[in-house]
Amino acid sequence: MKAMKRYPFLPALVILVVLLALNGLYQPRSVSVAGLTGLLKTYLALMLLAVAQTYVVYAGDIDLSAGAIVSLVNVSIVVLMERWGGDGPMVLAAIAAGLALGLACGLINGIVVAALRLQAIVATFATGIFFSGLALYVLPVAGTPAPAAFWRTYGGRFLELPFVLYAVIVLAALLYGLARTRLALRLLAVGDDAQGAFQSGLPTTAIRIGGYALCGLFAALAAFCVTGDTASGDPLVGGKMTLFSIAAVVLGGSALSGGQGTVVGSVIGALIIGLINALVYFVGTPSEWQNFVQGVAILVALMAGILVGRRARA
Numbered sequence: 001m002k003a004m005k006r007y008p009f010l011p012a013l014v015i016l017v018v019l020l021a022l023n024g025l026y027q028p029r030s031v032s033v034a035g036l037t038g039l040l041k042t043y044l045a046l047m048l049l050a051v052a053q054t055y056v057v058y059a060g061d062i063d064l065s066a067g068a069i070v071s072l073v074n075v076s077i078v079v080l081m082e083r084w085g086g087d088g089p090m091v092l093a094a095i096a097a098g099l100a101l102g103l104a105c106g107l108i109n110g111i112v113v114a115a116l117r118l119q120a121i122v123a124t125f126a127t128g129i130f131f132s133g134l135a136l137y138v139l140p141v142a143g144t145p146a147p148a149a150f151w152r153t154y155g156g157r158f159l160e161l162p163f164v165l166y167a168v169i170v171l172a173a174l175l176y177g178l179a180r181t182r183l184a185l186r187l188l189a190v191g192d193d194a195q196g197a198f199q200s201g202l203p204t205t206a207i208r209i210g211g212y213a214l215c216g217l218f219a220a221l222a223a224f225c226v227t228g229d230t231a232s233g234d235p236l237v238g239g240k241m242t243l244f245s246i247a248a249v250v251l252g253g254s255a256l257s258g259g260q261g262t263v264v265g266s267v268i269g270a271l272i273i274g275l276i277n278a279l280v281y282f283v284g285t286p287s288e289w290q291n292f293v294q295g296v297a298i299l300v301a302l303m304a305g306i307l308v309g310r311r312a313r314a
Helices: 002-006 010-026 033-058 066-084 088-115 120-138 148-155 163-179 182-192 194-199 204-230 241-251 263-282 287-313
Strands: none
Touching: 010 263, 010 287, 033 066, 033 163, 033 182, 033 204, 033 241, 033 263, 066 088, 066 120, 066 204, 066 241, 088 120, 088 148, 088 204, 148 163, 148 204, 163 182, 163 263, 182 194, 182 204, 194 204, 241 263, 241 287, 263 287
16 A cells, blocks of 8 residues: 555556557567657657646646647747758757747746636636647648758667667656655645645745646657657647646546646556557557547556556555
């Protein structure tokens, strides 16, 4: 029981192993080094967006605009790189602008929800529409290509290792550091008992705004991965990602009511969704049934995680 309380992602880890085995059964190459690297490359954006969502869920909030932020940053950096040129310094400048844009979107959400005290689910739904509208204004039609230097780097290799592996290592180090900051601990404290945290002297409004700011930054990082994977700009690319990121957070053992969860669990939850999508394809599901089967499979995985967790606590 203590292990479950400290590591709420353990049921998700069991499900991940089972899905890896099933994928390997139907398509042995999917569990090879190349296959697993391809999985990380495709779903690294969702992993990052699930992490982004986790920080607001820590405090009992939610962000329905996360996918719209991904779309906005995606089209913005593609347009900037096109106008500034595709060489190294200009690509880095566009990346910095994308991070600043993601941070700004997160701060807007935090101010609207925490400072103005609007309901998070309604407020971020509204800001999501606003960010989507901006994305369509920046790039009305999908298809503008990203510079070759950008997507070749994302899909390339360095010292015989795929770039995505370095990205995952950096992500792990970043999450390890953030897990030991005051902000992460305070977000959990606010989610566990907002009134108690306020009475103990914690600046709950600033803490919640900080959670949304982190969400915006990680959404921008997710947009970079989407851009590298698709090699183009698309104002609607983040549409489905918001709900998938929330599903990943729940699959990873975080409580939407706040106060419980880990970013590790959310990353595992994102990988579970990726493996479910791959398995649906490997078993030969007809295209018109794939979304239905994926939805059912995610529900089954969620219920299985709940059952495993209950048995472990019993």
